Amino acid sequence: MASKQKNLNQMASGAGIGLLGSVAGSVLQLASGLIMVRLVAPVEYGLYTLAAVFVAMAATLANMGFGNGAPQLIAKYLAVSDFARARGIVMATLGVVAAVSAVLTAATFVFSAQLAALFGKPELTRVLNLFSLILWPSAMILALISIFRGFASTWPKVLFDELLNRLMRIIGLLLVAFMGWGLSGIVWITVVTTLISFVAFSGYAWRTMPRLLPPVQSIWGGRELVRFSFPLFGNNVIEILMVSASTLLLGYFKSADFVGQYNVAVTLSRLLEMPLIALAFIYLPIATAVHGGQGGQGGQGSQEVEKLYLSSTKWIAVVTLPVFLGILVDAEFIVGLLFGKAYLPAANVLRVLAVGYFMHVALGPNGVTLLAFGTRRAIFLSTAIAALINIVLGVVLMPLWGAMGAAIAVALALSVSNIFISVKLYMQTGIHPLKAAYMRPLAVSGLAGILSAGLVWVFPFSSGWKHFFLLGAITLVCLASPIITRSIDESDLSTLGAIERKLSKKMIITDRLRKWCLR
Numbered sequence: 001m002a003s004k005q006k007n008l009n010q011m012a013s014g015a016g017i018g019l020l021g022s023v024a025g026s027v028l029q030l031a032s033g034l035i036m037v038r039l040v041a042p043v044e045y046g047l048y049t050l051a052a053v054f055v056a057m058a059a060t061l062a063n064m065g066f067g068n069g070a071p072q073l074i075a076k077y078l079a080v081s082d083f084a085r086a087r088g089i090v091m092a093t094l095g096v097v098a099a100v101s102a103v104l105t106a107a108t109f110v111f112s113a114q115l116a117a118l119f120g121k122p123e124l125t126r127v128l129n130l131f132s133l134i135l136w137p138s139a140m141i142l143a144l145i146s147i148f149r150g151f152a153s154t155w156p157k158v159l160f161d162e163l164l165n166r167l168m169r170i171i172g173l174l175l176v177a178f179m180g181w182g183l184s185g186i187v188w189i190t191v192v193t194t195l196i197s198f199v200a201f202s203g204y205a206w207r208t209m210p211r212l213l214p215p216v217q218s219i220w221g222g223r224e225l226v227r228f229s230f231p232l233f234g235n236n237v238i239e240i241l242m243v244s245a246s247t248l249l250l251g252y253f254k255s256a257d258f259v260g261q262y263n264v265a266v267t268l269s270r271l272l273e274m275p276l277i278a279l280a281f282i283y284l285p286i287a288t289a290v291h292g293g294q295g296g297q298g299g300q301g302s303q304e305v306e307k308l309y310l311s312s313t314k315w316i317a318v319v320t321l322p323v324f325l326g327i328l329v330d331a332e333f334i335v336g337l338l339f340g341k342a343y344l345p346a347a348n349v350l351r352v353l354a355v356g357y358f359m360h361v362a363l364g365p366n367g368v369t370l371l372a373f374g375t376r377r378a379i380f381l382s383t384a385i386a387a388l389i390n391i392v393l394g395v396v397l398m399p400l401w402g403a404m405g406a407a408i409a410v411a412l413a414l415s416v417s418n419i420f421i422s423v424k425l426y427m428q429t430g431i432h433p434l435k436a437a438y439m440r441p442l443a444v445s446g447l448a449g450i451l452s453a454g455l456v457w458v459f460p461f462s463s464g465w466k467h468f469f470l471l472g473a474i475t476l477v478c479l480a481s482p483i484i485t486r487s488i489d490e491s492d493l494s495t496l497g498a499i500e501r502k503l504s505k506k507m508i509i510t511d512r513l514r515k516w517c518l519r
Contacts, residue, residue: 021154021157021158021159021162021163021278023274024158024162024163025158025161025162025163025166026271026274028162028163028166028167028169028170029166029267030267030268030271030338031170032166032169032170032173033264033267033339034338034339035170035173035174035177036048036173036186037260037264037339037340037342037343038177038340039173039176039177039182039186040182040183040186041257042256042257042260042261042342042343043255043256043257043260044182044183044256044260045256045259045260045263046251046255046256046257046258046259046260046263047121047123047124047127047183047256047259048127048183048186048187049247049259049260049263050119050121050124050127050247050248050251050256050259051124051127051128051130051131051187052131052190053244053247053248054108054115054128054131054244054248055108055128055131055132055134055135055138056138056244057240057243057244058101058104058108058135058139059101059135059138059139059142060139060142060236060240061100061104061236061237061240062097062100062101062104062135062139062142063097063139063142063143063146063236064096064097064100064226064229064233064236065229065230065231065232065233065234065236066093066096066097066143066146066225066229066232067142067145067146067232067236068146068229068232068284068368068371069225069228069229069232069233070089070090070093070143070146070147070149070150070225070229071146071147071149071150071284071285072150072228072284072285072288072371073085073086073089073150073221073224073225073228074086074089074090074147074150074151074285075150075151075152075284075285075288075289076288076289077089078150078151079289083213083214083216084216084217084218084219085218085219085221086150086213087213087216087218087219088218088219088220088221088222089150089221089224089225090147090150090209090213090218091218091220091221092220092221092222092225092226093143093146093147093225094140094143094144094147095222096222096225096226097139097140097142097143098136098139098140098143100139101135101136101138101139101140102136104135104139105132105133105135105136108128108131108132108135109129109132112124112125112128112129112132113125115128116128118252119248119251119252120252121251121256126184127183127187130187130188130191131187131190131191133191133195134190134191134194134195137194137195137197137198138194138198140198140202141160141161141194141197141198141201144156144201144202144205145157145161147205148205149282149284149285150285151212151285152282152285152286153212154278154282156201156204156205156208159204160197160200160201160204161197161201164196164197164200165193165194165196165197168193168196168197169189169190169193172189172192172193173186173189175189176189231376231377231379231380232376232379232380234380238380238383238384238386238387239383239387241387241390241391242383242386242387242390242410242413242417245387245390245391245394246262246266246390246394246406246407246409246410247259247262247263247266247406249391249394249395249398249406250262250394250398250402250403250406253398253399253402254398254402254403258402258403260343261343261345261346261349261403262346262349262402262403262406262407264335264339264343264346264350265335265346265349265350265353265403265407266353268327268334268335268338268350268354269327269350269353269354269356269357270357271323272320272323272324272354272357272358272360272361273357273360273361274320275315275316275319275320275361276316276320276360276361276364276365279312279316279365280365280368283308283312283365283368283369284365284368284371284372286308287305287308287309287368287369287372288371288372290304290305290308290372302373302429305369305372305373305429305431306429306430306431309364309365309366309369309431309433310431310433310435310437310438311489311492312364312365313362313363313364313365313433313438314433314437314438314441314482314487315492316361316364316365317361317362317364317438317441317442318441318445318478318479318481318482319479320358320361320362321441321442321445321478321481322471322474322475322478322479324354324358324361325445325446325448325449325452325474325478326471326474326475327350327351327354328351328354328355328449328453329449329452329453329456329470329471329474330456330467330470330471331347331348331350331351331354332344332347333461333464333467334347334350335347335350337464345403346403348404349403349404349406349407350407352404352407352408352411353407353410353411355411355415356407356410356411356412356413356414356415357411357414359411359414359415359418359419360414360415360417360418362433362442363418363419363421363422363433364433366418366421366422366425367379367382367421369425369429369431370421370424370425370428373428373429375424375428378420378421378424379421381420382417382418382420382421382424383417385413385416385417385420386413386414386416386417387413389409389412389413389416389417390409390410390412390413391409392409393405393408393409393412393413394406394409397409436487437482437487437488437489438487440481440485440486440487441478441481441482441484441485441487442481443485444477444481444484444485445477445478445481448473448474448477448478449474452470452473452474455470456470483513483516483517486516486517487517488513488517489517490518493510493513493514493517493518496509496510496513
């Protein structure tokens, strides 16, 4: 019991840091997007988006599945104090990613004109040339994040990826606005801030790693890392097609302004993923260590992983629901307020994408739970199915409906993929989230969303404060729904108590909740 609660507390602490960092980082990213769309036309914003998506895709490819493989192997060897092999995995991760990303950087720079011609947008050539300068450092940043993830450390990702890079970018964009540099200035600011973040992250890793790993002779882990990560690399390739294909296909079939509008909807809808991404970052190494160290499948370790999964899924959904329902009820107000009237056509696109991303979030960390149980083939298959649905539907629907066709393809792909993974998780382990403690808050929040949508439909709001009041009311009901429905269990209370005791030395809120929820 003490071990279980220790894992819950560790995960809550790590996820809390990750969530705060993700929230702050997403706010900064959203702010930079808001500045950007007001500095350039939708067509130029679309060109920037195409180049950014392509380079992000290449940087992810350069990591060859190490994003999940390296943390698992590092955590595995740390759990048995095999520091030589853990160090070998660290060195192999850095070496392989550095070599592969260097090749991809050169290829992108040399063939940028051909890539631009493929999209029918020759003006994309210059943007791709400049973006190729950050492919290598971007890939290395991802590699460093994977390594620190193996040590269950969230701070480096938060500090260097979520905060430093994006804060510097906002400052740079303000300079671009003041100087009137336009698209070229925006691209150069992106290049410079990424390079600075990489240098800072590398310096931190150089100073910190000796404290995390004893100075022992490393045992090269390149072969093991590649062999272990290869199925995950296949999954990464297909996942990239899933995430990036819509933007790239839309750029192929439609003009750049459609890409700009679609990216606005994607940026907002992916806010729904923040809690899940923050928790999954710390969840995987903890769940892997718990399952591997306490009896394996069917034993105490499996039961503890199930409790971690159920608690995580419930709170991820609760935190995400206000954003999801707010988008469904009032998308036009949100898009118009943040991005201006030029992007209002993206409102319904945003609604469709939000449904798909909420389906992904509502089923919790199902994929990383399967990874913790050692099942990688199902993850690969589910992502392949999603990518196939996304690409086939995209090719059919985008020429007809543009950004809306892309949104429908993504939403259906996300839904089918996550249902598949959850069914596989249930069949293999018996784990599923559809418990009363999870469904009751969803039902109360859903009812609040339906009533709010009806209110907006019958009485259209003309003043901004009414919209803010409605969104605030939805948020309050969603966050209070576990308390209203008495869906907080002893594990939740113990975790909350540990956090409250650390902050205030007392447990006043926890004790009151215990009296209400457990009586």
